[in-house]
Amino acid sequence: MEIANIPFWDFFGVWVAALLTLFIFSFLYKDNPFYKFAEHLFVGISAGYFVGYYYYNVLLPNFWEPFYYQGRYEYLIAVILGITILFRLSRKQAWVSRFGFAFVIGCGAGINFIAYLQSNALAQIYGTITPLVSLVSGEGGILVDWKNTVFNLVAIIGVCSALTYFYFSKPHKGFLGGVARLGIWFLMISFGASFGYTVMARISLLIGRMHFLIFDWIETTINVINGNIAIGSTF
């Protein structure tokens, strides 16, 4: 029988990943040195990783390549604004950093204004405007499609009442209060559906991790011990 082979560093990596997974899971019991070790390792490695990530995926393609290879000198403006933020390191000159911050926040707010107006306002209104009474052509002439009518009514009443809940400049009393309460009911029902949906997704993540621990780690290790899998010396 041919014996399967696993490279040493792959096997080592599986063990490291499995132990770190267990260290993180140990948090479910209480804070402990194993969790602390995994936490600090995770935070430190990911912080360092992102330094490299930003260098290769932001600085090089978004500044250096257009600037150096295409002669697009306007990109220097972004670099200068970036450098102003470093003035935070000086107590006396810290005010210079406000130029960079102001640009980022101002652009973020301005660009998002249009994006949100399009996606959260106009597109929603477009989707919500449906016939209050849905009609279909039948043998006896024009008939009411009750099923679609109910769907449309639920959507229109739901959107209008939820929108009323987010009306801040009038007290929620009387008729307005009643409509706003209906709106919060619609919101809570949608939250419940969303909660269940997301919990299912999280369960699948847990299954994935358990699959790794049982098959990639425990089963492989047992097979190595029993001699069914040989540890190679290749990388």
Add this chain to the structure above:
Amino acid sequence: MPKRKGGIPTLTSKAPTAGLLSVMVALFVFSLVPTVTWGQPAPRPPTNLQGEDFPLDDGRRIQLTWALSPDDREGGLVEEYILLRSTKEEGPYTELPYSIPLGSDSYVDSGEVDENGVTVVEEPRNNIKFYYKIIALGKGGVRSEECLIDGPVVATRQWFHPGRVNMLVASIVLSLLILFFIWQASLGKELYIRPLAGLEAVQEAIGRATEMGKPVLFIPGIMDMDDIQTIAGVTILGRVARMVAEYDADILVPCSRSLVMTIASEVVREAYLDAGRPDAFKPDNIRYLTDDQFGYVAGVDGIMLRERPAANFYLGTFYAESLILAETGASVGAIQIAGTAMPSQLPFFVAACDYTLIGEELFAASAYLSKEPKQLGSLVGQDWGKLIFLLFIIIGSIIAIFNQLNPDLISIKSWFEIQ
């Protein structure tokens, strides 16, 4: 000549030169296979290559059309088309790596970026003349003659999109309403804002932290400062930090973005200054952890367990980490106030926190806490905008009933269609 078991002739010492020569000849013949493809004829070229600026864009796309090769048919000689591009008519032309299948008589050249974000083909830049050629590729890589475009094509930027006039009108109406109410507020007109339950509890939460001698933890979400929810979260941070300074408590702000940390540090410093206690500001309490989502969560969970804050604020953009943070916060017994406009994460905050600012309440919170005329006016202006949108939905839905009977009737729904 001796033969192997399979009957394949082998070279012998008797005729080494002749054998070697025959092998070389065979190799030479096989090396010609990809190019001559056993005499495969070249397909006839496509014709009438035309190009024009892609309409209503930012000047980075060119629309190309052509008449198909006469050999472009099922079972015909054409396999695909190849485009070549140059900034000079005489060349040199660069072959574009687009795969254009047979039967296609148009293509939009907009450059290409690989999965790592690296530019493979430079996009046609604004106001530069481009010349194109098209070739039909036959079986075995046989190429047709080239078809040159009739004159250069220039991609130009359009400053106005006629299909988005509705966006312009909505922006202007909303902006005018906001400006009007800001002006009203600045004149001293009292603008009412209804109480927000979550914010009524802010003072209670900070008071509790002070009494217990424990810190307040503020998480401004995991996105950067160009995110509108982070901006709202950091604005509220200023109000919370000022209250913390007045109560002589401590505030911890672990951040997942360096820019957020820098701005949060500035905001908290100013809050302490406003409260008249600049000496009590501790810069080390505003920390950067990591940009990684779950690395950040691990770090914040550790802080919660070790520092055991009495009040936790989660105000900003959150994703999958929301429940992990809120559950850990609940397990250490902190009073928790959350706020986000992420619909998928709100259920978790509603379930695990004491108070939750839902969606737009997050943006209203800052105005409610500060009572500044600009923020109050902005909020009331937005409310009027919502009222107008509400009326359009109701009137539009009523008119939509009659649109089913008479499609020529005015349709309010079409006013909100964005191209």
